Amino acid sequence: MNDMRQPLVSIVTPSYNQAKYLEQTIVSVLGQTYPNIEYIIIDGKSTDGSIELIERYKNQLTFWVSEPDDGQTDAVNKGLKHCKGELFAFLNSDDILEPDAVENAVNAYLQNSTHSVYYGQCSIIDEKGTIIKKAHGGEISHAHLVNKSMLPLIYQPSCFFNTTINIRQPMFREKNMIDYELLLWLSKRYSFAYIPLPFARYRVHTQSRTQLESLTIYRDKLRIQLQYGAGLGVYWSMFKLKIKAMLGIVKFPDVSK
Numbered sequence: 001m002n003d004m005r006q007p008l009v010s011i012v013t014p015s016y017n018q019a020k021y022l023e024q025t026i027v028s029v030l031g032q033t034y035p036n037i038e039y040i041i042i043d044g045k046s047t048d049g050s051i052e053l054i055e056r057y058k059n060q061l062t063f064w065v066s067e068p069d070d071g072q073t074d075a076v077n078k079g080l081k082h083c084k085g086e087l088f089a090f091l092n093s094d095d096i097l098e099p100d101a102v103e104n105a106v107n108a109y110l111q112n113s114t115h116s117v118y119y120g121q122c123s124i125i126d127e128k129g130t131i132i133k134k135a136h137g138g139e140i141s142h143a144h145l146v147n148k149s150m151l152p153l154i155y156q157p158s159c160f161f162n163t164t165i166n167i168r169q170p171m172f173r174e175k176n177m178i179d180y181e182l183l184l185w186l187s188k189r190y191s192f193a194y195i196p197l198p199f200a201r202y203r204v205h206t207q208s209r210t211q212l213e214s215l216t217i218y219r220d221k222l223r224i225q226l227q228y229g230a231g232l233g234v235y236w237s238m239f240k241l242k243i244k245a246m247l248g249i250v251k252f253p254d255v256s257k
Contacts, residue, residue, distance in 0.1 A: 005110065006036040009102050009160070010085030014075030015054075015093035016044035021203060023053055024129070028096040030060050034103040038062035040082050042075040050093075073178050077170045087118070087160045095157040096125070096201040105160040108195050116162050116190030117183065120199030122155035127205040135198040142187035146228050149221070150180055154192075157200035159183075165190060176220040184228045215250060 011029050015022055029039050041054055043066035051066050058064060063082045069075050076090050087109060091097060105118045121135035140153040150156075156179040161167070168185065172178040186192075222238045244250045 006034070007087065007106060007109065008085040009034065009037050009087045009089070009106060010040065010080075010083035010163075011037060011097075011102075012040045012042065012076055012079030012083065012088070012090045013093050014042050014044070014072050014079065014090065015046065015050060016075075017046045017048045017050065018093035019046065019049040019053055021094035021205075022050055024096055025091060025093050026054075026057050028099075029091065030057065031099060032097065032102045033100045034106055037102060038083065038085060040064065040079045042069070042079045043067075044069045044071075044075060071175060073172050073175055076172050076178065080171060083163070086113075086162070086164050088163050089157075089160045091157055091200075094203040094205065096129075096203070097157070098198045098200060100197075101158070101199040102160075104195055104197050104199065108193050109160075109162065112193065113162065113164065114191070115193040116165055116167075116186040117192045118160045118162070118195060119154050119192065120158045120195045120197045122158040122199060123201045125201045125203050127203070129201075129203075131201070132204070137194060137196070137199075139194050140187075140192065142184070145180075145184050145187055146225055146230050147234065150183065154183065154194075155200065155202050157202050161186075162190075174220065174224065176217045177224055180221065181224050184224065188228070 013025055039061050041061060041064040043050055043054060045066055045068045054064055069078065080088065087105060101120065104120060108118045119137065121137040123131050123135045124133035126132050136152055137155065137158065138153040159179065172182055174181045219241060222234055222241065225234045226238065
């Protein structure tokens, strides 16, 4: 640390039936080199052994609960109500933080506390935890976010949000792409700080929501882009998607979790 002050950092993990990966997520948070962290887990009444796993670590958690919810957005917002940190992150129950991620985010925050998001590089891993794409990231603008995407410049697991600025409540509002929509809202109003260091590992596997609901997520991404003033290219993509849906070429899944 480059400052005697150690601001509190809040981390929330929303989880539902991810016992296969959940412990790796928990250990990655509890094993951080930075000491002043509060860790909150919001479980959606899992039935796969997740609750028993969480209970093994309950003495190291600030708060946890297992009860039915309305999905990821509801779980994260529920967790936020228990957060008191100057920086906040949410880490899904299949992703992993690098050991010094929080320390590096705090260092950047202490150097300049006016940014809305502090983010680093992110690797992509498979079901077994093998890195399939090395850590990467980069500076990003609001125009890039609106007309293209977050990737490959900014990944949700590597983001730490500054709660000392004026952020809307509730912070997350979309069912899908909740991070993307919030980043768009923030980038219209505040600056971001990119730290060129590895922060996180994003897991790709067949049971992740990104894989199960990829078409629905893509449709919602286009809708959000148009909401924030995207250009003609995004309008054309949405038009083509609607035509394919009308013709029955694509069908949208109905997945509640």
